[in-house]
Amino acid sequence: MEKLKFLLAGNPNVGKSTIFNHLTGMKQHVGNWPGKTVEQKSGSFEFDNYDIEIIDLPGNYSLTPYSVEEQVSRDAIIHEENDAVINVIDAENIQRNLYLTLQIMETGANTILAVNLLNYAEDAGFKINLKKLEETLGIPIVVVDAREGTGLNELVRATIKAANHPKDCSSRLTYGFELDDHVNEVKGLFPNLKIGSAPDSWTAIKLLEGDDEVIDIAEKSSDKQNLQKVNNIRRHLEGILNDNVDDAFINARYAEIDSIMKICVKKPGAGKKTLTDKIDDIVTNRILGIPIFLIVIYGVFQLTYTIGGPFQDLIDEAFTMLIDSITPILGDGLASSFVLNGVIGGVGSILTFIPIIFILFFLLSLIEDVGYLARAAFVIDRAMYKIMGLSGKAFIPMILGFGCDVTGIMATRTLANESDRISTMLALPFISCSARIPIYALFTAVFFISNQAEITFGLYILGMIVAIIVARLLKRTAFSEESAPFIMELPPYRLPTLKSAGLHMWERGSLFIKKAGTIILGTSIIVWLLGNLPPGVEEGSVQSIIGMFGNIIAPIFAPLGFGFWQAAVALVFGIMAKEIVVSTFGTLFGVGEDGISTVLPSLFTPLSSLSFMVFTLLYVPCFACLGAIKEESNSWKWMGVCVVTCCVIAYIMAFIVYQGGLLLGFT
Numbered sequence: 001m002e003k004l005k006f007l008l009a010g011n012p013n014v015g016k017s018t019i020f021n022h023l024t025g026m027k028q029h030v031g032n033w034p035g036k037t038v039e040q041k042s043g044s045f046e047f048d049n050y051d052i053e054i055i056d057l058p059g060n061y062s063l064t065p066y067s068v069e070e071q072v073s074r075d076a077i078i079h080e081e082n083d084a085v086i087n088v089i090d091a092e093n094i095q096r097n098l099y100l101t102l103q104i105m106e107t108g109a110n111t112i113l114a115v116n117l118l119n120y121a122e123d124a125g126f127k128i129n130l131k132k133l134e135e136t137l138g139i140p141i142v143v144v145d146a147r148e149g150t151g152l153n154e155l156v157r158a159t160i161k162a163a164n165h166p167k168d169c170s171s172r173l174t175y176g177f178e179l180d181d182h183v184n185e186v187k188g189l190f191p192n193l194k195i196g197s198a199p200d201s202w203t204a205i206k207l208l209e210g211d212d213e214v215i216d217i218a219e220k221s222s223d224k225q226n227l228q229k230v231n232n233i234r235r236h237l238e239g240i241l242n243d244n245v246d247d248a249f250i251n252a253r254y255a256e257i258d259s260i261m262k263i264c265v266k267k268p269g270a271g272k273k274t275l276t277d278k279i280d281d282i283v284t285n286r287i288l289g290i291p292i293f294l295i296v297i298y299g300v301f302q303l304t305y306t307i308g309g310p311f312q313d314l315i316d317e318a319f320t321m322l323i324d325s326i327t328p329i330l331g332d333g334l335a336s337s338f339v340l341n342g343v344i345g346g347v348g349s350i351l352t353f354i355p356i357i358f359i360l361f362f363l364l365s366l367i368e369d370v371g372y373l374a375r376a377a378f379v380i381d382r383a384m385y386k387i388m389g390l391s392g393k394a395f396i397p398m399i400l401g402f403g404c405d406v407t408g409i410m411a412t413r414t415l416a417n418e419s420d421r422i423s424t425m426l427a428l429p430f431i432s433c434s435a436r437i438p439i440y441a442l443f444t445a446v447f448f449i450s451n452q453a454e455i456t457f458g459l460y461i462l463g464m465i466v467a468i469i470v471a472r473l474l475k476r477t478a479f480s481e482e483s484a485p486f487i488m489e490l491p492p493y494r495l496p497t498l499k500s501a502g503l504h505m506w507e508r509g510s511l512f513i514k515k516a517g518t519i520i521l522g523t524s525i526i527v528w529l530l531g532n533l534p535p536g537v538e539e540g541s542v543q544s545i546i547g548m549f550g551n552i553i554a555p556i557f558a559p560l561g562f563g564f565w566q567a568a569v570a571l572v573f574g575i576m577a578k579e580i581v582v583s584t585f586g587t588l589f590g591v592g593e594d595g596i597s598t599v600l601p602s603l604f605t606p607l608s609s610l611s612f613m614v615f616t617l618l619y620v621p622c623f624a625c626l627g628a629i630k631e632e633s634n635s636w637k638w639m640g641v642c643v644v645t646c647c648v649i650a651y652i653m654a655f656i657v658y659q660g661g662l663l664l665g666f667t
């Protein structure tokens, strides 16, 4: 079978990953906001006797690398051998999308245009003459519906055909007489300079634009003395054009797009507001935006507990029945304690939260797919920029942190400047991820049953406020760089499908189950063992190893209201993964009727349980999160800073909650 390799490139949020998933049967994350894919992902499929490898690239607006993921796409297009580049565009935003199209063609890539979301464009009043567009650009065009998967066979067929007749798509482009002329002149100066698969004209444009990577390579080449000549040409051009050379190229591309638009596209009458515009007028309103966000998030928790509560009770009952039925079989010995407390206590205490976690994920996926999450990020970003001077898409990673802080940390790659990246990264651990849900769900069920949603909501908001303040302080103290300008594109609202929200729910929820079967099971067994050693000790008593260990640390927490060894141990093990705070209690106290929920009120008061929840929200994030910070910041220093700030802030906040509460007369 013949092998072929295709790249999928395009603006953010145009449906690349959706197409990739259809073709390869893989489950790349898709969602209705720009910047989901931050790394290239490869997959393969067979088609008509071809063995095709396809690479899903991060979305970007240009190939001038401003941020990490733009660099990834550019490197792939220039340096990765490929047979064709499929450029997916969103027909509704065709004008802006074509800017990248021109840049891709400029690299000489064998380009195919996949036009997605055409029906939305037509509904909005666009009339696109595809045949003319094909002629004007000189590249094959295929209309697809990424979500339904229609047109994909035609797309692959057309791409195979193009791959078998490769052509340099840059030859069609023109930048106007003046620029074209000087591009040719520069081309002549570097006959031996070859960068990836790019044609000489691309290299020449980049040299004139002053592109760092290309200039570096040119400096190492044999014709490096000619760089001085390039500088002269650039100065000459700047004199004539009265403009920066890179701006001149940008303007030339836009001018070309303008003329393409005139020939091929009829735009809807100006002033006509789309439904998306109308909804956005309210949802992103300067005054209403934040209250609406708060109501939506509050609604999500209220629904989560209302729908999830009864299911959780059912699972609880099932565990009680399971325990009741196997206790007589296992008898009273060590084996029975191992199964009941070590395994069922630990893992079971986590599994009872499955309904809550799944419903929360389902609801978050729904609001993400509709397009609301992007608005939420926009609204909060705007407020953050105004009040705190923080910005540049910083809140998108934070919103992602609701699912998992590690995902959020990865998403900081979309931030253009390093100081925004690091400060957002270090703020992320304060965002309440789904691993904290079992803690809130457990404690609110025991101590605040009629206010579960309110308390959970309060903790999420507290986490966000702390995150924003930390990011701001870091930026002010550790960095003095200005924030990148505020650019964020709002995707149109779309009707979500149950299938896609269900898939998301499963994608994230199954990770949770996997965690229960691996790290949580493992830690529970260790906790159980340590609770039964040295031999002969009363299980889970203060004389056991774990009890003695906990007792050493416990006094530190006394001022916070939970200075007993069980809490200390749960917090220490909880650094592995936050769910383990709960599973450790499960192992120590068991699940079912006489389990955790019955024991907790003898240890905590409502006030100290609140202080405990605040502490678990804010203290050291899990190992995976620390690892991600180390990896993404490429430094141990920032990981250390994260550990220290988390501990200090958690301690102070829990102290304020507990001592303040006592002063106010709460117990």
Ligand SMILES: Nc1nc2c(ncn2[C@@H]2O[C@H](COP(=O)(O)OP(=O)(O)OP(=O)(O)O)[C@@H](O)[C@H]2O)c(=O)[nH]1
Pocket: 010, 011, 012, 013, 014, 015, 016, 017, 018, 019, 029, 030, 031, 032, 033, 034, 035, 036, 037, 038, 057, 058, 059, 060, 116, 117, 144, 145, 146, 147, 148, 369, 494, 500
């Ligand atoms: N209705 C409709 N929605 C679509 C279609 N294609 C994609 N979407 C939705 O658009 C959103 C973005 O899709 P993705 O495939 O994640 O986009 P992407 O281009 O990979 O985005 P990045 O990875 O952020 O660059 C998702 O919510 C999709 O469900 C389509 O043909 N019709």
Ligand SMILES: [Mg+2]
Pocket: 016, 017, 018, 029, 030, 036, 037, 056, 057, 058, 059
């Ligand atoms: Mg993607």
